[in-house]
Amino acid sequence: MSTLRLAVTGLSRAGKTVFITSLVHNLLSAGHGGSTMTNLLAVRSRRLVAARMQPEEAQDLPVFPYRSNLAHMTAAEPHWPGHTETISRIDLAVRVRPETVWGRLNRGRLTIELIDYPGEWLLDLPLLNTSFAAWSKAVLESCREGPRERLAADWLRFLADHPAHLPAEQEVAKRGHLLYRDFLHACRDDAGLCFLQPARFVRPGDQPDAPLMWFCPLDLGGAKPKSGSLGELMEKRFEAYKEKVVAPFFEGNFRKFDRQIVLVDVLSALHGGWHAFKDVEAALDVVSRCFSYGSANWFTSWFRPSIEKVLFAATKADHVTAPQRDHLRELLRRMVLEPAGRARYEGATAEVLALASVVCTADDVETIDGRRVDVVLGKPIGEDRQVKVFPGAIPITPPERAFFGARFQGYPVFQPPRFPVLPTDGIPHIKLDSALEFLLGDQLA
């Protein structure tokens, strides 16, 4: 039996948890004759015999809460799973009638390993190759304009009052950390920004609030911090954070992947305004540099594991109308030109598409200011009346600053659709099966 490790990568709220839940449910349904995955060739040609969740007896990570997520989505008042607070894993075994020699050697069995984790944690990976001085400099530079400048006012005042050369004091360091942490929270909640480091300051998971967490960027002025100074204390803690928190997460879970899907909530980025959009672009670029891409055979993969196929997917495609989905895909294609180009250069295959792991809207039309426009129809969670949402124009190239108006925060969270909890009819989705065909199709041949 062969095993394929699929990296489900995405920033916070990109939809990783729902993607994994829908993928598992729809593949299980396909094994029971469901027809929601017909863009997957193994399903279309009726070669997919069955799928099942692997027993988690010897699993070293918490189990992905598939059943609990499903229970949320199929409740009397359906709602989405909560924020992912910690890492979890699910293994899905798929059996097909093989048509190739390789498939016959594996007896048509494939195990797909899927890992879910808080999306914010991904942004810690670039820290592994960054020094405290370089990181501090980059953060301080980013705070010179846009919403960060305003939101960082208290923390920047603290930095001005406490230069790096002052003697190290635990209380001062902790106060600086708390002010910086509040700043990161405000960036996320008030300005919709996502490029927030260190990630555990925003989403700590099971990480205790230990002294190694009590640090923040400092203005070192290009000099190495003196022994016993506040700067040295912060630097030590930064390095300890990298060594004890980030490195185990990366080494244990992100080192060996065969395929990768990068989920991007492009629509929210557009609605978040210029700075939020640029934040997403920068985060995608930085995160993609942490992975190793390239074509690998069984021999080289022992020494240098690398990702052979990477799919960039614009999620929540059901939040725009059918004609706009192509725009969403084209916009993402241009947003990830560099990461996709790098992956291709290394020998990997890269593709882009727009998908919705779960469809919770229908297309409709509405007249706005005398113009007849396409809108989506959905029922917001907790409300009993449907609303129509005009999502705005979706450009096909990353827009200039003038394109962005005021930040649009009013996009409702729609109720999940009704679907059976038993894996029979599957969950309605858009192009989830096409994504799987690209990522796993060759392994199911």
Added chain:
Amino acid sequence: MTVEPPEPPLAPRVIQTDRTEPVPVRHDPEDAAVPPPPPLPKRRSPFGYALAGLALLILAGFVVDAVRLIQSAFALGLGLGIVTALLLGLGVAGPLVWLLWEWRSLSGLKHLDRLHDLSRAPTREQAVRVAEATLRLLPPSPRADEFRRQLQPHHDGDDVLNLARAVVLPPSDQAARQVVRRAVLQTAALTVLSPTVLIDTLLFVVRAVAMLRGVAQAYGQHPGLAGLRHLLREIVRETATLGAVELGGQVLGEVGGKAVERLGMVTGSVLAAQRMARLGLLAMRVCRPIPFDTTEAPTITQLAGDVIGR
């Protein structure tokens, strides 16, 4: 001339409604089947009108001649008149039935060509029409209801075609593959047993035509015009190559003795079977109402697996 300034883009917004029912995200599986869309519009060709006019002219001339013939026969005697009228009636009815059958066959082929055209990057509406036309080609079955039940509002053209490929076509694909598999096995056996090149060639042609018809029937129609010509050309080419291989076997036999001759016969048999398989796969591509997509077309290897695993 004044140029209207472009309208400013509308800002995103939320519009309240009074509707309280669930959002129609998917068709309820308990719902009745969605009614099929109207059939594909027929294309009218000016060339067709001209041909019809010419046919009417010829028909008129024929009717005049026939009436004269019957009148002459009746003038010679009542019995002769009746016999002549009956024979003439049979003589006319036979070709008419044949022409009608050919016309229906040709219409089906043209229809198939249009389906193939529409299947290239179709819109949702075009794809639904192609799928419904495919359902009409095939014998009635629960597949139609199943397809309409599974068709969802958010499906785009590719999704619809793939759904049809998954739900509607597998039995036809299976039947076509069986036809090809049978033809391959028979070809391999007959080529080993047949005593001469001429008989070999004849058997191959007869088997290929039968297979072509079988594959076409599996998909509920006849091959497209262009496809038929293409296939016939393939048959001629394959037959010629087969002859050459058999001759090669005989030459080897004369030079190298009986053992080599046997080896040549077996090699020829395998090659003939392989060519029949290629021909069959080609026929499947041409006759299938919804074309295979790039990854799903059956291959020689898969067919070999079918034959070996039989």
